[in-house]
Amino acid sequence: MDWKSRLRRVTRTEAFSGYALVSPTALYAILMLAAPLATILAFSFFKDGYLVVVREFTLQNYIDTWSDEIFRAILMRSLIVSGLVTLVTVLLAFPIAYYVSFHVEASKKSRWLFLITIPFWTSYLIRVFLWKVILGYNGVVNSALLGVGIIDTPFQMLNNVPAIAITLAHAYAPFAILPIFVSLEKIDRALLEAGQDLGESKMMTFLRVTLPLAMPGVVAAVLIVFIPTIGDYVTPELIGGGKLPMVANMIQAQMLPLDNKPLGSAIAVSAMVVVALISFGFVFMNRRFLRGQK
Amino acid sequence: MKLPGLRLYALVYLLFLYAPIFLLPIFAFNDGTIIAFPLKGFTTSWFGQMFGNDTLARAVRNSMIIAVSSAVLATTLGIFAARAGSRFSFPGKGGIMGLIMLPLVLPEIIVAVSLLVVLLGMGMTLSVFTVILGHVLICTPYAIAILNTAFSSLDRSLEEAAVDLGETKWSTFRLITLPLVMPGIISSLLISFTISLDEFIIAFFLAGNEPTLPTYIFSQLRFPKQIPMIMALGTCLVLLSIVLLTIAEYFRRRGIARSGGKDTGGFL
Known part of the structure; x- marks a missing residue:
C-alpha cells in the first residue's frame, strides 16, 4: 500500500x-x-477573589505592582545586589579561570576544576548559614580581629548588602569560572605567540588578543550568575535577617502567606521581564565579541 | 611565563571557597550551644542527637525517595535528549533543547511558583510526588550536560559496524552504545541525586507538610538551640556529597578514557 x-x-x-x-x-x-x-x-492578568482566582482580564495587578513603592524599592535592591554579585563574582573568577587554563599542567586541570566545583555541590543552606557564622557579631572574622587586637569592638557585618553579595559571590563562583575557562581553553595559543612576535608586550597581547577572545565566556558567566541571583530567596532571608527582602521573598509572600496568586504572578512576570531586558541589553552591548561564535 | 602572584591568588581563592566547609566540622564537634569562637571542648553528642529525632528521620526518608526517583527519571529523560541532540539534526532542535535546558538559568523560585500554581489548579495534593516532578525538571539539564559529553565522544563507526554485522537498532544500542556511555549514566545519576538532595526552594513550595532535608534544616535554623545538631547533620551531608562527587568524577573520567576522548574537565 x-x-x-x-x-x-x-x-x-x-x-x-x-x-x-x-x-x-x-x-x-x-x-x-x-x-x-x-x-x-x-x-498575572486575572483578578484575585477570596481563595479563588477570577478569570477576568485585568491590568490591575501590573498597575498595583508598578505603582507600589515597596515593589520598586525591592526590585531596585535586587538589581543592585545581583549586579554587584555578578561584578564581584566574574572579576574574582577570571584570574582563576586564566590561571587554570594557562598556568596549570594539562594533566592537572581537571583536578583543579573538581576542587573548584566541590563546595558548590555541598548543602547550599548550610553554606549560607556558615557565612552568617563567619561574618556574625561574635563570628569568625570578629573573633580573629579581636584576638589579634586590631579592633576593640566587633564590626556589624551582617544584615547589609555587602554581606549578601559576599555570600552569593561564594555560592555562584563555579558558575562564573567554568564558562570563562571553556572560552580560554578554546584560544589558539599560536595567536598569543604571534602577538608577541609582532612586538606587542605581554600586557597588550592579553588586552588585545586574550581578553576579546575570552569575552563569550565572560558574557555567559555574567548571565548565568546575574539571572539566578535575582531570584535568590535563602540569602536575603538568612544573611539579610529578613530585613532586606529581594524579589523572591516578595513573590513568596504573595504566593503563600498572603495567597494573592495573580499579584504574585504579576510581580514574578515583571521581575523576569526586567531581568530579560537587562540581559538582552548586555548581550547586545557585547555583540561584537560574540560574532563568529556558534 | 610564570606568575607567582597568580598562583597565590588561586590558593587564597580556594581557601575562600572552602572556608565554610572547613568550619562546619569544627562546630559540629564543639561542646557549646553557641556557634562562635572560642571553642569549648570536644563532643560527639550533637551527632547522637540526630538519631532519635523523628522529624529528621522522616525528612531523610522523604529526601531519599525524592532524590533517587528524580535521579532515575532525570537521567532517563537526559539519555533521550542527549542521544537526540548529539546524533540527529532536526528543525527546531535549538528551540527544543533551549526549553529543556532553560531551568539551568531560570531562577528556581519562578520554576517553583509556576509549578505550584498549575499543580494546585489541577487539584493535586502537595506531597513527595510533586517535589519529584519539580526536581526532575531542574536535574534534567545537568544530566543532559554530562550525557552529551558521553554521547558526543562516542565513535559512530562502532555502531555502524554492529549494524553491518547484523545487530538490530535496539541490540546495537544495548550491546555497544549503552556500555560505552555507562560511566556517563552513573555520573549523571549521582549528580542528579546530589542536586535533588540539596534543593530547597522547590521542596519548600511543593512539599506541602512533608519535610525534606533542606526544608527541615531551614526550619531549624531559626532555633539557636538546634544549630549544633544542624552543624553535625551538615557535616554528614557534606561528607556524603564529597564521596558521591568523587565517585561521579571517577566514572566521568573513565567514560572519557574509554571512548578515547580528551578530558576537557569538570561538570556543567
Missing part, C-alpha cells in the same frame, strides 16, 4: 528519529515548564 511505504519513508528520516527520541524529554519540559510559565503569565 502506498501510504504504508510513505509512512516508512517519513519514519526513516533523520528528523523523525530526532523528534521521536527527544519527544519524552521535550514533552516533559512543555508540560512541567512551558505550560506552568504560560499559566503564570495568564494568572
Whole structure:
C-alpha cells in the first residue's frame, strides 16, 4: 500500500528519529515548564477573589505592582545586589579561570576544576548559614580581629548588602569560572605567540588578543550568575535577617502567606521581564565579541 | 611565563571557597550551644542527637525517595535528549533543547511558583510526588550536560559496524552504545541525586507538610538551640556529597578514557 511505504519513508528520516527520541524529554519540559510559565503569565492578568482566582482580564495587578513603592524599592535592591554579585563574582573568577587554563599542567586541570566545583555541590543552606557564622557579631572574622587586637569592638557585618553579595559571590563562583575557562581553553595559543612576535608586550597581547577572545565566556558567566541571583530567596532571608527582602521573598509572600496568586504572578512576570531586558541589553552591548561564535 | 602572584591568588581563592566547609566540622564537634569562637571542648553528642529525632528521620526518608526517583527519571529523560541532540539534526532542535535546558538559568523560585500554581489548579495534593516532578525538571539539564559529553565522544563507526554485522537498532544500542556511555549514566545519576538532595526552594513550595532535608534544616535554623545538631547533620551531608562527587568524577573520567576522548574537565 502506498501510504504504508510513505509512512516508512517519513519514519526513516533523520528528523523523525530526532523528534521521536527527544519527544519524552521535550514533552516533559512543555508540560512541567512551558505550560506552568504560560499559566503564570495568564494568572498575572486575572483578578484575585477570596481563595479563588477570577478569570477576568485585568491590568490591575501590573498597575498595583508598578505603582507600589515597596515593589520598586525591592526590585531596585535586587538589581543592585545581583549586579554587584555578578561584578564581584566574574572579576574574582577570571584570574582563576586564566590561571587554570594557562598556568596549570594539562594533566592537572581537571583536578583543579573538581576542587573548584566541590563546595558548590555541598548543602547550599548550610553554606549560607556558615557565612552568617563567619561574618556574625561574635563570628569568625570578629573573633580573629579581636584576638589579634586590631579592633576593640566587633564590626556589624551582617544584615547589609555587602554581606549578601559576599555570600552569593561564594555560592555562584563555579558558575562564573567554568564558562570563562571553556572560552580560554578554546584560544589558539599560536595567536598569543604571534602577538608577541609582532612586538606587542605581554600586557597588550592579553588586552588585545586574550581578553576579546575570552569575552563569550565572560558574557555567559555574567548571565548565568546575574539571572539566578535575582531570584535568590535563602540569602536575603538568612544573611539579610529578613530585613532586606529581594524579589523572591516578595513573590513568596504573595504566593503563600498572603495567597494573592495573580499579584504574585504579576510581580514574578515583571521581575523576569526586567531581568530579560537587562540581559538582552548586555548581550547586545557585547555583540561584537560574540560574532563568529556558534 | 610564570606568575607567582597568580598562583597565590588561586590558593587564597580556594581557601575562600572552602572556608565554610572547613568550619562546619569544627562546630559540629564543639561542646557549646553557641556557634562562635572560642571553642569549648570536644563532643560527639550533637551527632547522637540526630538519631532519635523523628522529624529528621522522616525528612531523610522523604529526601531519599525524592532524590533517587528524580535521579532515575532525570537521567532517563537526559539519555533521550542527549542521544537526540548529539546524533540527529532536526528543525527546531535549538528551540527544543533551549526549553529543556532553560531551568539551568531560570531562577528556581519562578520554576517553583509556576509549578505550584498549575499543580494546585489541577487539584493535586502537595506531597513527595510533586517535589519529584519539580526536581526532575531542574536535574534534567545537568544530566543532559554530562550525557552529551558521553554521547558526543562516542565513535559512530562502532555502531555502524554492529549494524553491518547484523545487530538490530535496539541490540546495537544495548550491546555497544549503552556500555560505552555507562560511566556517563552513573555520573549523571549521582549528580542528579546530589542536586535533588540539596534543593530547597522547590521542596519548600511543593512539599506541602512533608519535610525534606533542606526544608527541615531551614526550619531549624531559626532555633539557636538546634544549630549544633544542624552543624553535625551538615557535616554528614557534606561528607556524603564529597564521596558521591568523587565517585561521579571517577566514572566521568573513565567514560572519557574509554571512548578515547580528551578530558576537557569538570561538570556543567
